[in-house]
Amino acid sequence: MEELTTKGKNAKEAANYLMKVSSDRKNDVLLHSAELLMRHKEEIIIANKKDLRSARKNGIKDTLLDRLILDEGRILGMAEGLREIASLNDPVGEVLSMNRRPNGLMIGKQRVPIGVIGIIFESRPNVTVDAFGLCLKTGNASILRGGKEAIHSNLAINRILQLSLTNCKFPVKAVQVIEDTTRESSLALMKLNGYLDLLIPRGGAGLIKTVVENSSVPVIETGVGNCHIYVDNYADIEKANNITINAKTQRPGVCNAAETLLIHSEIAEEFIPEICRKLSDKNVEIRGDDTVTKYYPGAKQATEEDWSTEYLNLILAVKVVDSLDEALNHIHAYGTKHSEAIITENYSHAQRFLNEIDAAAVYVNASTRFTDGYEFGFGAEIGISTQKLHARGPMGLKELTTTKYIIYGDGQIRV
Amino acid sequence: MEELTTKGKNAKEAANYLMKVSSDRKNDVLLHSAELLMRHKEEIIIANKKDLRSARKNGIKDTLLDRLILDEGRILGMAEGLREIASLNDPVGEVLSMNRRPNGLMIGKQRVPIGVIGIIFESRPNVTVDAFGLCLKTGNASILRGGKEAIHSNLAINRILQLSLTNCKFPVKAVQVIEDTTRESSLALMKLNGYLDLLIPRGGAGLIKTVVENSSVPVIETGVGNCHIYVDNYADIEKANNITINAKTQRPGVCNAAETLLIHSEIAEEFIPEICRKLSDKNVEIRGDDTVTKYYPGAKQATEEDWSTEYLNLILAVKVVDSLDEALNHIHAYGTKHSEAIITENYSHAQRFLNEIDAAAVYVNASTRFTDGYEFGFGAEIGISTQKLHARGPMGLKELTTTKYIIYGDGQIRV
Numbered sequence: 001m002e003e004l005t006t007k008g009k010n011a012k013e014a015a016n017y018l019m020k021v022s023s024d025r026k027n028d029v030l031l032h033s034a035e036l037l038m039r040h041k042e043e044i045i046i047a048n049k050k051d052l053r054s055a056r057k058n059g060i061k062d063t064l065l066d067r068l069i070l071d072e073g074r075i076l077g078m079a080e081g082l083r084e085i086a087s088l089n090d091p092v093g094e095v096l097s098m099n100r101r102p103n104g105l106m107i108g109k110q111r112v113p114i115g116v117i118g119i120i121f122e123s124r125p126n127v128t129v130d131a132f133g134l135c136l137k138t139g140n141a142s143i144l145r146g147g148k149e150a151i152h153s154n155l156a157i158n159r160i161l162q163l164s165l166t167n168c169k170f171p172v173k174a175v176q177v178i179e180d181t182t183r184e185s186s187l188a189l190m191k192l193n194g195y196l197d198l199l200i201p202r203g204g205a206g207l208i209k210t211v212v213e214n215s216s217v218p219v220i221e222t223g224v225g226n227c228h229i230y231v232d233n234y235a236d237i238e239k240a241n242n243i244t245i246n247a248k249t250q251r252p253g254v255c256n257a258a259e260t261l262l263i264h265s266e267i268a269e270e271f272i273p274e275i276c277r278k279l280s281d282k283n284v285e286i287r288g289d290d291t292v293t294k295y296y297p298g299a300k301q302a303t304e305e306d307w308s309t310e311y312l313n314l315i316l317a318v319k320v321v322d323s324l325d326e327a328l329n330h331i332h333a334y335g336t337k338h339s340e341a342i343i344t345e346n347y348s349h350a351q352r353f354l355n356e357i358d359a360a361a362v363y364v365n366a367s368t369r370f371t372d373g374y375e376f377g378f379g380a381e382i383g384i385s386t387q388k389l390h391a392r393g394p395m396g397l398k399e400l401t402t403t404k405y406i407i408y409g410d411g412q413i414r415v
Numbered sequence: 416m417e418e419l420t421t422k423g424k425n426a427k428e429a430a431n432y433l434m435k436v437s438s439d440r441k442n443d444v445l446l447h448s449a450e451l452l453m454r455h456k457e458e459i460i461i462a463n464k465k466d467l468r469s470a471r472k473n474g475i476k477d478t479l480l481d482r483l484i485l486d487e488g489r490i491l492g493m494a495e496g497l498r499e500i501a502s503l504n505d506p507v508g509e510v511l512s513m514n515r516r517p518n519g520l521m522i523g524k525q526r527v528p529i530g531v532i533g534i535i536f537e538s539r540p541n542v543t544v545d546a547f548g549l550c551l552k553t554g555n556a557s558i559l560r561g562g563k564e565a566i567h568s569n570l571a572i573n574r575i576l577q578l579s580l581t582n583c584k585f586p587v588k589a590v591q592v593i594e595d596t597t598r599e600s601s602l603a604l605m606k607l608n609g610y611l612d613l614l615i616p617r618g619g620a621g622l623i624k625t626v627v628e629n630s631s632v633p634v635i636e637t638g639v640g641n642c643h644i645y646v647d648n649y650a651d652i653e654k655a656n657n658i659t660i661n662a663k664t665q666r667p668g669v670c671n672a673a674e675t676l677l678i679h680s681e682i683a684e685e686f687i688p689e690i691c692r693k694l695s696d697k698n699v700e701i702r703g704d705d706t707v708t709k710y711y712p713g714a715k716q717a718t719e720e721d722w723s724t725e726y727l728n729l730i731l732a733v734k735v736v737d738s739l740d741e742a743l744n745h746i747h748a749y750g751t752k753h754s755e756a757i758i759t760e761n762y763s764h765a766q767r768f769l770n771e772i773d774a775a776a777v778y779v780n781a782s783t784r785f786t787d788g789y790e791f792g793f794g795a796e797i798g799i800s801t802q803k804l805h806a807r808g809p810m811g812l813k814e815l816t817t818t819k820y821i822i823y824g825d826g827q828i829r830v
Contacts, residue, residue, distance in 0.1 A: 358819070
């Protein structure tokens with residue numbers, strides 16, 4: 001597809017420039033972009049109204065419509081986001097290690113930009129600004145492919161960001177929004193080998209699956225979280241109550257919310273009625289196994305499907321297990337390797353859980369809701385990786401860089 | 416494909432076991448495997464003879480035939496390789512960082528095995544042992560798909576390695592060689608999502624291209640090296656001579672050998688006749704631009720194709736450039752981001768080259784031949800990555816691991 005190839009070439013040229021630019025100059029662009037977004041807010045709001053009109057005409061759901069809206073407050077939020085990114089440390093240039101080899105060669109490993117990063121995302125147009133900011137800060141050019149519902153908003157934002165790049169004497173193609181919102185342009189982006197160094201899908205399970213299955217360029221999968229809380233027989237019951245309620249109800253629609261509660265059989269009779277009542281008070285629907293429905297008759301009967309469902313809603317699957325091993329096996333069988341927590345005061349159980357659970361984030365006595373770039377202290381987040389290559393767990397600025405070896409010699413040859 | 420799905424399931428189970436195993440026990444398997452390879456060497460040699468017979472019948476080239484041969488010396492080499500891997504530090508378990516967050520959470524980043532690693536390789540059957548050893552040392556299960564020319568040798572080796580696993584009370588499916596050597600089994604391996612965490616192709620450009628284009632599982636591309644030596648106008652000519660000759664001739668058939676020599680025009684008249692004569696003495700064919708053929712009439716005229724060719728042979732493309740910028744642009748246009756070197760005594764030129772060249776390894780005043788896991792001090796090498804994600808440059812044991820976050824709390828919930 002011609003549009004994509006041209007964009008790919010332009011992005012590569014821009015990336016070659018960005019690689020060499022100082023943090024100060026990159027921050028200038030970020031701050032100037034924030035200023036321009038506010039100065040041109042009317043332009044964005046007018047474009048956004050076009051998107052909202054077609055969305056309403058197409059009978060889009062209210063929750064999706066809400067994500068699409070850009071008003072003055074949200075534009076201010078986007079501008080603030082860019083200012084925050086400007087205030088973070090630039091990871092580019094850091095030498096992670098340098099050693100002298102026996103032959104005198106000094107071999108160092110240095111953090112450098114990845115190059116050209118593609119991001120495919122769904123309706124929220126604020127992702128355009130956020131992705132641009134994170135990529136530019138780390139010296140990467142970005143090619144952004146938003147949803148067709150938000151195309152007018154995205155293109156208006158793109159014009160402002162490109163104006164900012166021009167004003168700051170940066171290559172204008174350091175950020176490019178794809179105009180063509182057909183399925184073809186999306187597939188072409190997934191096959192843009194030679195131009196695109198990395199593709200990150202940000203959105204629902206369907207989008208991520210399509211990208212993983214169709215991409216020949218490297219992908220970082222961000223993803224599904226079927227997270228568990230295991231309340232051990234040695235749990236502090238107060239912690240177990242607080243953490244379970246927090247992990248399930250504090251924000252149920254996100255990937256690090258808990259979806260299944262595992263309870264050791266020794267404490268089932270005491271703990272099940274208490275936690276289920278508290279969860280019910282928070283409007284959580286309980287789907288339990290036989291023991292759960294016995295001790296808490298308000299629970300629905302769970303089916304096999306419940307153990308593998310990411311509800312993203314006020315529903316919790318609850319199961320009783322007879323041992324730590326059974327809990328580990330259940331998580332191994334049904335978990336999505338995102339975030340898993342044990343509640344226990346037993347040292348060996350805590351250590352076994354940390355060692356034996358294979359997930360991006362493994363917790364002892366804390367809520368799974370902490371799996372997040374900001375909570376981890378990264379200052380930013382481009383997504384939460386559930387794959388094992390390159391980045392795992394919350395991805396901040398460092399995860400948008402790669403490394404190269406820099407080698408200082410004085411004439412060494414290999415013998 | 417049923418064979419692959421079964422192998423995938425078995426490997427996942429084995430990986431779940433390997434994840435928890437101590438370094439001592441993994442080293443026991445490696446040392447015992449070395450012993451068994453020597454004890455069962457006759458069995459390997461008999462199987463290998465079957466492969467050699469069919470290879471000769473199919474009229475295989477002598478150089479390929481040589482790669483296929485396993486004799487006592489080579490089996491000893493494989494056993495020694497396993498002993499060396501056993502002697503290396505196990506990277507698994509290392510906590511790379513741990514910080515206390517303001518809310519008291521201790522968040523650590525710990526190195527853990529990747530899980531199940533697939534390796535597709537060509538004729539050398541010793542890769543079977545090497546890949547098994549590197550994967551086992553790092554707690555990963557491996558699924559190995561060698562070439563059909565070596566299938567009897569590979570299966571004989573597999574039996575011995577599996578016997579060693581059994582004797583050491585490890586799951587026998589920690590290593591599995593794919594019996595089916597059709598193209599279908601290879602494609603099925605590339606699509607084994609859900610079981611395979613990583614696929615590494617080891618072989619020629621054709622194999623790597625097929626794997627990159629067809630895989631839906633994550634791949635680490637090892638690869639092509641069109642490496643340059645740029646001799647700056649501020650070069651120490653003795654270093655320039657030694658390094659050029661070393662980089663071209665010390666082992667011309669490998670990816671880190673130099674393929675193009677760039678020479679600054681200010682030193683062309685002096686340097687070209689000297690280096691070309693020395694290279695000719697080493698049987699190197701020179702393909703030069705007009706200035707090169709003018710100063711060294713023994714050179715052939717280079718064509719556009721020469722600038723992008725990885726000869727892997729005693730041929731060198733030579734071009735004169737008028738500035739460091741022209742050299743950087745040439746490398747940017749034709750390089751494969753593998754290994755690039757500048758020869759200069761000028762501080763600013765050295766720094767610019769290090770900063771502006773986008774390659775896995777960038778050298779000042781040293782031969783590109785050093786891009787190698789052993790030369791970098793990793794003690795082992797699974798390949799040299801030319802991609803930017805996860806691993807770049809020589810890959811040792813650390814590159815066969817991923818990380819997970821381990822979080823110690825005392826009841827924290829998110830507010």
